[in-house]
Amino acid sequence: MKVTSTYPDIKNIPQKQMKKLERSTYRWLEHFKNPGFKYFLDNTKDYRTCLGEIVNKIKHEQARLRGISIKMDQLQCIGYYIEVVGLNKKNITKLPDSKIHPFGTAFSFERDLAYHFYNLYEISHHLKKSLEESFQKLYNIQINYEKIDVNYPNFEHLAKRISDLDFNFFPDEYFKPHPLIVYTDQNDYKELALNLDDPWYKFYNPQVVEVYWLYEPDGVTEFCAMPYYDYLLKYLPIESLPKIWMRDSKINNLKLTHPHNLI
Structure with a gap:
């Protein structure tokens, strides 16, 4: 969900007209100092910043999504990272955006999935609160809600899959806030619980780390x-990394920027 797509919902609250036509919904809301809009911005800042960085890199700087898989002993995890062309030790290099x-980390x-699913509800909650605040402060109107039963089988299926x-x-992600999604469906009783818990602060000390990543040569970047690589060397003692296996069938006579005498 694009967070900025919620701005028109706040803008639709009746207010006095502008003398000059303003096409930007953001500037329109700023001009009228909509109280609910400020609340919404303040409470969605972290998530908007996170998404905004990724969208801008892909949209305006032609960054690429690359797949990655890490196996630490018997534990395997897959994900992706945002690849850009930048400087690394004075060399023009394809690397994860710093x-x-x-x-040089990535997203599992x-x-x-759990993080964005949690924020789908979090954004919806703050949009609801911002509309309530706008109507209350601008028109002294209290919004009343009527509970209705809805059935979205596809959405429930997604919630269950993420919960499982x-x-x-x-x-590195064990040191980030942990999105907790718990979906319960028993005897016609359904409940979805969401929370952003404290980091687990859990770290593996593996004997073997295997990193697989996708790379597409462009014929220019050497x-x-x-x-x-940098993360593992920084946060794990060298003796606990007796072997780093680097495998990439798509690399054609390219050089790695790091000296890796651990192989």
Whole structure:
């Protein structure tokens, strides 16, 4: 869900007309200092920033989505990262975007699905609160709600699938807030519980780390950087990494920017 697509819902609250036509919904709401709009911006800032960085990189800087799989001993996790062309040790290199992925990290699918599913409800909740605040402060109108029963089998199926995930994350994601999705469906009783819990602060100390990532040569960029290489060297002792296996069938005579004498 695009967070900014909710702005017109707030704008539709009747207000006095502008003397000058303003096509930007954001600036229109700013001009009238809509009280609900400020509430909405303040309470969705972190998620908007997270999504905005990714969207801008792909839309305006031609960044690419690349797949990655990490196996730590017997635990395997798959995901993706935002690949850009940047400088690494003065070399023009294809690598994970440093602002989105500090230390060359990535997003696991299991955490990413749960995180965005949680924020779908979080954004909806804050939109509801912002509309209530706007009507209350602008027109002294209290919004009353009528509870209705709805049935969205596809949505319920998605909630159950995410609830059943094992939550195998990439190493750095155990230090991020943990999206908890619990779906219950027993004897006609259905309940969906969502929460953003504290980080688990859980870290594996594996004997073997295997990193598989997709890379597509462009015929120009000579160097590519292996995702998670810097992170693993920074946060795991060298002796606990006796072997790093790098496998990529799509690399054609390209150089890795890191010296890796651990192989």
